[in-house]
Amino acid sequence: MKSRMKNLVKTVLSSAVAVAAAFGLAGPAAAEWSPKKPVELIIMAGTGGGADQIARLLQGLIEKKNLSPRPFIPINKPGGSGAEALRYMEDKAGDDHTVLVTLNSFYTTPIIQDIGVDVSTFTPIGRMALDNFLLWVNTDRGDITDFDSYVAAVKSAGREWKVGGTGSGQEDSILTAMMESYFGYEVTYIPFPGGGTVAKNLVGNHIDSTVNNPAEQNEFYRAGNTKPLVQFTANRLPAYPDIPTAKELGHPIEYYMQRSINGPPGMSAEAQAWYIGLFETLFNSEEWQTFCVEDGLACESFLKGDELGQYHMTEIEKHKKLIQEVGADAITG
Amino acid sequence: MDSIFTLLASGILEAMQPLNFMMIIIGCTIGLLVGAMPGLGSVNGVAILLPITFLVPPTAAIIFLAAIYYGAMYGGAISSITLGIPGASTAVATVFDGRPLAQSGKADRALIAAAIASFIGGTISVVLFTLFAPPLAAFALKFGPPEEFALMVLAFATFIGLGGDDIPKTIFSILIGLVLATIGLDIISGQPRLIFGDITGFLHGINFLVLAIGIYGIGEMLWTLETTRGEVTVHKVKMSVRSFLASLREIKSYIGTTSLGSVIGYFVGTLPAAGATPASLMSYGLAKTFSSKPETFGKGNVAGVAAPEAGNNAASTGSMLPMITLGIPGSPTTAILLGGMIIWGLRPGPLLFTEHPEFVWGLIGSLYIANFATVLINLAFIPVFVKILTLPFTILAPTIYILCVVGGYAPTQTMHDVWLMFLFGIIGYLLRKLNYPVAPAVLAIVLGPLAERSLRQSLLASQGEMTIFIERPISLVCILLAIALISYPTIQKLIKRRRAQATSGEK
Numbered sequence: 001m002k003s004r005m006k007n008l009v010k011t012v013l014s015s016a017v018a019v020a021a022a023f024g025l026a027g028p029a030a031a032e033w034s035p036k037k038p039v040e041l042i043i044m045a046g047t048g049g050g051a052d053q054i055a056r057l058l059q060g061l062i063e064k065k066n067l068s069p070r071p072f073i074p075i076n077k078p079g080g081s082g083a084e085a086l087r088y089m090e091d092k093a094g095d096d097h098t099v100l101v102t103l104n105s106f107y108t109t110p111i112i113q114d115i116g117v118d119v120s121t122f123t124p125i126g127r128m129a130l131d132n133f134l135l136w137v138n139t140d141r142g143d144i145t146d147f148d149s150y151v152a153a154v155k156s157a158g159r160e161w162k163v164g165g166t167g168s169g170q171e172d173s174i175l176t177a178m179m180e181s182y183f184g185y186e187v188t189y190i191p192f193p194g195g196g197t198v199a200k201n202l203v204g205n206h207i208d209s210t211v212n213n214p215a216e217q218n219e220f221y222r223a224g225n226t227k228p229l230v231q232f233t234a235n236r237l238p239a240y241p242d243i244p245t246a247k248e249l250g251h252p253i254e255y256y257m258q259r260s261i262n263g264p265p266g267m268s269a270e271a272q273a274w275y276i277g278l279f280e281t282l283f284n285s286e287e288w289q290t291f292c293v294e295d296g297l298a299c300e301s302f303l304k305g306d307e308l309g310q311y312h313m314t315e316i317e318k319h320k321k322l323i324q325e326v327g328a329d330a331i332t333g
Numbered sequence: 334m335d336s337i338f339t340l341l342a343s344g345i346l347e348a349m350q351p352l353n354f355m356m357i358i359i360g361c362t363i364g365l366l367v368g369a370m371p372g373l374g375s376v377n378g379v380a381i382l383l384p385i386t387f388l389v390p391p392t393a394a395i396i397f398l399a400a401i402y403y404g405a406m407y408g409g410a411i412s413s414i415t416l417g418i419p420g421a422s423t424a425v426a427t428v429f430d431g432r433p434l435a436q437s438g439k440a441d442r443a444l445i446a447a448a449i450a451s452f453i454g455g456t457i458s459v460v461l462f463t464l465f466a467p468p469l470a471a472f473a474l475k476f477g478p479p480e481e482f483a484l485m486v487l488a489f490a491t492f493i494g495l496g497g498d499d500i501p502k503t504i505f506s507i508l509i510g511l512v513l514a515t516i517g518l519d520i521i522s523g524q525p526r527l528i529f530g531d532i533t534g535f536l537h538g539i540n541f542l543v544l545a546i547g548i549y550g551i552g553e554m555l556w557t558l559e560t561t562r563g564e565v566t567v568h569k570v571k572m573s574v575r576s577f578l579a580s581l582r583e584i585k586s587y588i589g590t591t592s593l594g595s596v597i598g599y600f601v602g603t604l605p606a607a608g609a610t611p612a613s614l615m616s617y618g619l620a621k622t623f624s625s626k627p628e629t630f631g632k633g634n635v636a637g638v639a640a641p642e643a644g645n646n647a648a649s650t651g652s653m654l655p656m657i658t659l660g661i662p663g664s665p666t667t668a669i670l671l672g673g674m675i676i677w678g679l680r681p682g683p684l685l686f687t688e689h690p691e692f693v694w695g696l697i698g699s700l701y702i703a704n705f706a707t708v709l710i711n712l713a714f715i716p717v718f719v720k721i722l723t724l725p726f727t728i729l730a731p732t733i734y735i736l737c738v739v740g741g742y743a744p745t746q747t748m749h750d751v752w753l754m755f756l757f758g759i760i761g762y763l764l765r766k767l768n769y770p771v772a773p774a775v776l777a778i779v780l781g782p783l784a785e786r787s788l789r790q791s792l793l794a795s796q797g798e799m800t801i802f803i804e805r806p807i808s809l810v811c812i813l814l815a816i817a818l819i820s821y822p823t824i825q826k827l828i829k830r831r832r833a834q835a836t837s838g839e840k
Contacts, residue, residue: 047668047671057672060672060675063387076668079517079518079538080519080520080524080525084517084518087533087536115525159796162793162794168521168522188793188794190794191520191521191790193786194661196659196661199659200655200661203474204474204475204476204477205477206477206478218680218682219660219680219682219683219684220682223682223683287676
């Protein structure tokens with residue numbers, strides 16, 4: 001039954017493609033593209049993390065607001081710090097029914113690992129938010145009350161100090177490497193399959209500290225399990241008015257992560273336009289903006305299409321430089 | 334304590350509301366059918382059904398999703414027993430005895446035992462959930478990488494006992510599974526491993542379903558073709574009220590091991606990393622180890638169907654706990670449940686229990702109702718499922734082939750996996766001919782990545798010291814239990830031999 005339906009969908013799809021090809025050159029009248037089959041929403045990280053929560057919220061909002069004639073299906077491909085997801089997208093070149101929810105490993109993984117993917121060829125759709133980073137420890141650590149006592153504790157523990165993260169080459173490992181090179185200490189970095197698992201291991205005292213996004217720690221913070229020490233932002237986030245930024249303390253460490261939606265290389269212009277429209281609607285929705293405020297994300301402006309492509313190019317250059325400075329070895333451990 | 338029962342009672346009452354009750358019935362039925370189809374992903378199914386949940390209030394919606402989840406856990410046993418293909422990794426252990434029972438014309442007994450055991454597992458676990466959720470959530474936090482690894486060692490130990498008498502062949506089979514599990518991207522460094530040059534299809538690793546459907550579906554077909562030599566076989570199954578009652582009377586033969594399996598299953602399920610697969614295995618392993626007739630396991634013992642089904646159902650209730658308290662979903666279906674919660678503004682975390690008790694207890698209340706509903710729906714459908722087996726082999730075999738190909742294609746939608754599945758089918762057939770147990774390989778591919786990750790995380794944390802596994806009390810207990818389980822059959826044999834010698838000496 002299902003296979004028959006699939007065939008039917010395929011036939012409809014191929015005839016739709018043929019029709020689109022026939023009319024595509026005729027003018028913008030034929031540009032009204034919309035998905036013909038379920039859209040794969042690829043998440044380059046594990047379940048429970050920030051990217052996962054965002055993808056699942058977007059999926060739900062699309063359904064709730066009835067914005068797409070076909071459902072969006074979130075699929076987690078966390079392997080190899082996002083390498084699995086990037087290779088998957090690369091292999092889907094020209095496909096109009098697959099989009100990727102990114103993290104900064106979108107930039108860093110192809111720089112650090114030789115996976116044969118050039119993300120600048122991907123089809124940029126829209127930047128939904130900039131995510132922030134805070135440094136977290138378990139509230140049991142009474143000896144650590146601020147950033148200075150943290151640095152002192154790490155320095156005396158040396159390699160015994162365990163920092164949890166979501167994978168070598170992920171943004172948290174970069175930020176960890178930035179701190180290592182700035183303060184001149186070395187820690188042991190342990191990768192976990194997602195931000196949710198990192199949080200759990202911090203609460204259970206299996207790791208000593210982590211740099212998590214607010215969304216991944218908020219609930220544990222409210223429950224009194226973990227505490228933030230410092231924010232790596234330009235200004236204090238409204239959700240954390242009492243926590244100083246690293247900059248205020250005289251340590252110029254600042255780092256952000258983009259949360260954007262991208263198609264595989266060679267997505268058709270019609271499909272790209274449709275997705276841009278869809279995600280812009282979502283970006284401007286009350287639900288999304290509320291989520292941003294509650295979870296400490298910055299959602300001031302929606303970068304779309306070529307603007308986002310430009311942004312990607314500058315970020316790739318920035319990360320190349322950053323990785324050169326701290327050394328790829330510091331990141332992969 | 335009082336407040337819990339008041340909350341639970343109101344939760345159950347909530348679930349009995351006409352609309353909610355209807356959602357439970359529809360959800361369980363859909364779940365049952367989705368679960369019964371090997372490889373026809375519940376992820377797609379549930380994602381497509383998600384819009385329905387926006388037509389009803391949030392509580393009804395979450396109850397609907399939970400009912401599908403619940404029904405699917407029951408349904409997993411059906412294809413394992415009737416077709417011999419496990420549709421999900423949680424149902425692998427059900428094949429061991431379910432398939433032989435079906436082949437000897439006792440499919441109805443196996444299906445009834447699976448349904449009843451699922452009910453027992455579901456009931457025990459939901460009661461445990463009601464009574465001990467907060468302390469267990471705290472205990473689950475004590476499980477770091479070393480404990481997770483020790484638990485995996487324990488799971489591996491249970492299936493050394495499963496492989497039958499030939500322990501070296503079992504170990505060989507486990508090792509094949511472990512090697513297959515390392516294919517794909519390295520979990521720590523992200524470098525590709527064993528991708529045979531640069532075959533991109535191997536980058537995402539080998540999907541469990543590809544191996545399971547290949548070995549059990551295709552391999553089994555080839556085997557049947559050879560043994561029957563093209564003869565048309567029809568399994569005669571007669572369902573009558575009397576045989577149904579006789580099956581119900583059988584319950585007392587497996588109630589003990591099933592209850593034990595349920596408790597263990599629930600407990601393993603509450604650990605975020607583990608889930609229902611090791612739970613079903615451990616439950617099966619224990620049932621076999623402590624059975625008075627362990628040699629009948631794997632040849633069609635009803636208790637061998639009941640134990641893993643109780644274990645995996647209990648674990649699926651247990652895995653609600655990490656989802657609610659830690660926001661870590663244990664399966665694709667729970668992940669969708671999680672998505673639903675986020676949309677309705679409910680953030681999973683340690684405070685959800687106290688801040689939104691009506692939601693949590695409503696969900697738990699609906700599990701009680703869903704459990705009753707599913708067992709009744711399942712029992713009602715059994716005559717239909719059994720009918721499948723009365724089809725002549727000439728019709729059944731091509732149908733299974735088609736289901737295998739679709740099931741192999743569906744998860745990743747690449748032909749690469751379909752060819753791989755055929756290859757595994759042929760290898761599975763050859764292994765079977767050479768008398769190698771194949772189940773350990775299938776289970777190793779599921780547990781291998783979990784074990785590898787936790788092993789490497791532990792060794793990173795301990796700077797390479799293996800002592801980390803015996804320094805920590807929980808992991809030490811798991812490792813000692815594993816050693817005991819591995820040595821138990823050998824010791825038992827020695828005792829038997831000594832007794833035999835003693836009696837012959839007296840003569």
